[in-house]
Amino acid sequence: MTKHQKRLSVPKSWPVERKTDTFTVKAAGGPHGEEGVPLVILLRDVLGYVDSKKEARYALSQDAILVNGDPINDERRPIGMFDIVAFPQREEYYRVFPDEGGRLALTEIDADSADSRLGKVKGKRQVTGDVTQLSLHDGTNITVDDDGYSTNDSVVIDNESKEIVAHFPYEEGALVTAVSGNHGGKIGELLEIDVTLGSGSNIVTVDSQREDDDGEFETVEEYVVVIDENFVGEDSSSEDASGETASMGDDE
Template sequence: MTKHQKRLSVPKSWPVERKTDVFTVKAGAGPHGKEGVPLLILLRDVLGYVDSKKEARYALSEDAILVNGDPINDEQRPIGIFDIVAFPAREEYYRVFPDEGGRLSLTEVGEDAAGSRLGKIEGKQQVPGGDTQLTLHDGTNVIVEDGSEYSANDSIVIDNEDKSIVAHFPYEEGALVTAVRGNHGGKIGEVDAIDVTPGSGSNTVTVSTEDGGFETVEEYVVVIDENFTGGDD
């Protein structure tokens, strides 16, 4: 299997130039599915901290780079929306957040804010023993004793050290959301209305913003709070 990915066919969310070279690095197996951006692209093409895969591998071998609190040793590890990428030796911490247009970008945050990450609940099921498993947007699972307060499309904040839930943001009218995909990717606003579509079609959500508003499918929005909109936290 090839380790390369044609630039022209990468997802629109990837922060790479498509017409410079033919190929770029291919994401490995891991969270975020096909939308995940290889860590090497962030280190080389976005931050400019390394010039080559060899340099990236050396930095990773020194446990110099953390993703969601864990040291990473694979330069192809997929990085995606709301991940926390930390460089403790540099005292630099970034949250992956969509820019206007939906491309993934790095928003610098403080060390305290880098201690947790946001996750959108995309699935919920009971597991043997009576606990509830919450499946998040990046494919990871969180087990809770009582899942009654959580619903699909809610968001939770997970502590990167002990993996506990430290905050919960329900998906409802009045919630603050950001669009992570589609024509309105990167826009932030409040939910005005949720239109439930009968059958198997996607529900739609109307969002009001400072410059008007937009309508999109609810799969494209994630509930956040004001601490997730910039680097002042």
């Protein structure tokens, strides 16, 4: 398996320039699958806290960076949608959240908000012990006794106990955000779920809350995530993350 990642082939959600250099850092195995952005890219090219992978490794060796409450020791650890990246010594906390167009960006949050993270339920099944296992968007599996959860619901996971502390059903009237597609980053009320017969994706209609939008928009069900009101009114990102990145000539 190749150890290199060409810029032109990275997912559209990655906050990197495609044409400045040939290669960039390749994510290690872990959460979020191919969509996960290597942590070093956020540290170096979005926040500007390090200049190289060597500096990133040193910072990680000091337990100075937490992801979802846990210290990280691999600068290539994949970071993805709704992860919480914390710098306790700097008293800085960020949520990974899609900006306009679906590109991942960092939204600054307070310390209390950094104690938990949001997860979208991608699947559920019965496991040994007659309990239900929920599979979340980032690959996390959680067992629950209560079977009141459905696919496409959202849950809030406490970063310390790793238990569910809140549940947001996927239903008409819910507050949602589009995380991909042409409407990525938009937030609004889920007005209608149009169930498509067969193998096609369900279509949803959302009433956007952005003043510069025409109002309603349609997208596929897979592109929306139920959120709570804490996501509304936050700055879109602490850094632009719009592609104005530092040189990646030291990737190799």
